[in-house]
Amino acid sequence: MTRSPKKSRGLGRGLSALMSDVAVEDSSNTKPRRPDMMVPVEQVRPNPDQPRRTFAEDxxxxxxASVSEKGIIQPLIVRQAPGNPDMFEIVAGERRWRAAQIAQLHEIPVLLREYNDTEVLEVAIIENIQRADLNPIDEAAGYRLLMDRFGHTQEQLAMALGKSRSHIANLMRLLGLPEEVQQYLVSGALSAGHARALIGNDRAATLAREAIQRKLSVRDVEKLVKKGPALKRRPIPGTPVPKNADTIQIENELSATLGMKVTIDHKDGEDGGKMTIGYRSLDQLDDLLRALSGN
Incomplete structure (x- = not known):
């Protein structure tokens, strides 16, 4: 059963209050906070609305391995599970809970908080944003969700998360790129610097592919954008130019007629070209010579 969210708690102050809990989760410079209690690992369950669905196995x-050797240094943040007073629901720290099960720990340290459903989701998003391995698109999507769902401004996010407002604004602009380009960012094939140069360009996907194929620098991509669509016809060095359907059909017809592999190299816009006939034996070569001489 879903609890109704609390009334507005003053966004700036409320966000800072949530951050005071989440900030200790992954901070190596912060002294580990003492847990409120130790609870059996089987009495803790994940948040069903956790926005993060995948956890890298490696x-x-x-x-x-670290938990098995040193234990859980930073406590998980939990709340009492709605409708079940004997269970606790994870607000932040699901990776540590999963690792504890792999390490076969019987108890885990927790900080017990009274969060409503809205605050639970908010904390989960903030925790994901703080991950060191987060790609630019997921980070930007987290900022967008905090603004759209909870009404936070870029200034409030910047202050609470310790980021510059320009950092948040520049990342959120990446969400306006085509889906294909965003996937290049997610996979790491393209950097945020490359992608920023493509924002607002109607050829963003084409230029992104070219940047990846040619391993262009950010400055090179900026030059491509400035030069405009004329570059669209310029072949990429080392990349074969695809043949048109007519050329492929002629190759197939000649190969079937002669019984030999025929290849045609013809450049668009030119009258001449080159045709190559491959033979598998001297007998095939004799047959070809007789055919060409009319005998």
Whole structure:
């Protein structure tokens, strides 16, 4: 059963209050906070509305090895599970809970908080934004969700998260790029600097592919954007030019007629070209010579 969210709590102050809890989650410079209690690992369950759905297996195994050796240094943030007073629901720290199970820990340290459903989601988003391995698109989407869902401004986010307003604004602009370009950012094939140069360009996807294929620098991409669509016809060095359908059909017809592999190299806009006939034996070559001589 979903609890109704609390009335407005003053966005700036409320966000800072939430951050005071989440900030200790992954900060190496902060002294670990003492847990409120130790609870059996089986009495803790994940948040069903957790925005993060995937956990990399390799990093999870590394964390489990660390937990097995040193224990859980930073407590999980939990709340009492709605409708079940004997269970606790994770607000932040699901990776540590999963790692604890792999390490076969019986109890885990927790900080118990009285968060409503809206605040739980808010904290989960903030925790995801703080991940060191977060790609630019997921980070920008997190900022957008905090602004659209909870009414936070860029200034409030910048102050609470310790980011510059320009950093947040520049990342959020990336969400206006075509889906294909955003996927290049997610996979790491393209950097945020490359992508920013393509914002607002109607050829963004084409230029992104060219930047990846040619391993262009950010400055090179900026030059491509300035030069305009004429570059669209310029072949990429080392990249074969695709043949048109007519040329492929002629190749197939000649190959079928002669019984040999025929290849035609013809450049668009030119009258001449080159045709190559491959033979598999001297007998095939004799047959071809007789055919060409009319005998």
């Amino acid at each position: 990093t999870l195994q590394e964390l489990a």
